[in-house]
Amino acid sequence: MPDVAELFGARLHAAVRRHGPLCVGIDPHPSLLAGWGLGDEPAGVERFSRTVVEALADRVALLKPQSAYFERHGARGIAVLERVLADIRAAGGLVLLDAKRGDIGSTVQAYADAYLDPAAPLGSDAVTASPYLGFESLRPLLDSSQRHGTGVFVLALTSNPEGWELQHARTAGHRSVAGTILAGAREENSGTLPWGSVGVVVGATVDAAGEDLHVGGPLLAPGLGEQGGTPADLGRVFGEAAGDVVPSTSRQVLRAGPGVRELRDAAARLVDECRTFLHGTGRRGP
Numbered sequence: 270m271p272d273v274a275e276l277f278g279a280r281l282h283a284a285v286r287r288h289g290p291l292c293v294g295i296d297p298h299p300s301l302l303a304g305w306g307l308g309d310e311p312a313g314v315e316r317f318s319r320t321v322v323e324a325l326a327d328r329v330a331l332l333k334p335q336s337a338y339f340e341r342h343g344a345r346g347i348a349v350l351e352r353v354l355a356d357i358r359a360a361g362g363l364v365l366l367d368a369k370r371g372d373i374g375s376t377v378q379a380y381a382d383a384y385l386d387p388a389a390p391l392g393s394d395a396v397t398a399s400p401y402l403g404f405e406s407l408r409p410l411l412d413s414s415q416r417h418g419t420g421v422f423v424l425a426l427t428s429n430p431e432g433w434e435l436q437h438a439r440t441a442g443h444r445s446v447a448g449t450i451l452a453g454a455r456e457e458n459s460g461t462l463p464w465g466s467v468g469v470v471v472g473a474t475v476d477a478a479g480e481d482l483h484v485g486g487p488l489l490a491p492g493l494g495e496q497g498g499t500p501a502d503l504g505r506v507f508g509e510a511a512g513d514v515v516p517s518t519s520r521q522v523l524r525a526g527p528g529v530r531e532l533r534d535a536a537a538r539l540v541d542e543c544r545t546f547l548h549g550t551g552r553r554g555p
């Protein structure tokens with residue numbers, strides 16, 4: 270097992286201290302490609318994505334390519350994703366691959382081999398995962414992340430309205446489904462400082478009342494911008510857990526492109542806003 274300082278949780282914690290609390294998605298959505306004057310084809314996706322890497326890999330704590338926007342272009346799109354991941358690593362940035370995988374047994378192990386082994390073509394610092402076949406169904410991902418010093422972000426309280434009914438449902442033990450997922454992450458991270466490497470996804474617009482959001486690891490908070498969330502919402506949602514939050518956005522920053530300077534300026538403004546609202550409530554973050 271890697272040294273504690275080499276684990277994903279420690280590396281992300283250090284990146285947040287260095288760059289501020291922000292994750293920026295790399296989402297080559299057709300509307301963004303058009304806004305940048307690029308075609309909705311692999312060459313346009315590559316130009317878009319590598320520009321974001323050039324602008325932000327050494328300016329924000331985490332970059333999050335959305336795998337689906339590359340997959341939709343088939344083998345050529347996946348080849349672009351491989352190059353983008355390599356670019357981020359070469360620039361010294363941290364990369365969270367947003368793939369939201371979830372299955373059982375050997376299939377989950379195959380996903381772990383694909384995304385969490387640094388030597389794999391799609392190897393990343395961390396991957397998003399869906400626990401709705403049971404938290405323990407993710408065991409191959411969790412064990413592989415420990416072995417390789419990489420990380421897993423598990424969906425817990427997502428910002429889409431359809432998630433509320435499932436995530437707030439009560440189990441036989443009278444705990445919410447989301448609470449069960451949060452407890453699983455908390456157990457995985459137990460005893461690991463400053464952050465464990467199992468993060469959870471909690472939307473910036475959700476009602477988290479009654480849930481203990483302290484999991485000993487990072488809280489990825491998507492929903493800023495396009496989904497209606499603002500930096501001011503962060504203190505309300507996360508309260509005393511605000512210091513563990515890494516807000517995530519994509520279009521709010523990406524619309525500033527295609528200029529590198531404009532992308533950097535948009536990200537810097539959002540980092541400052543997030544710092545204000547996260548460090549003004551609850552305990553201080555990294």
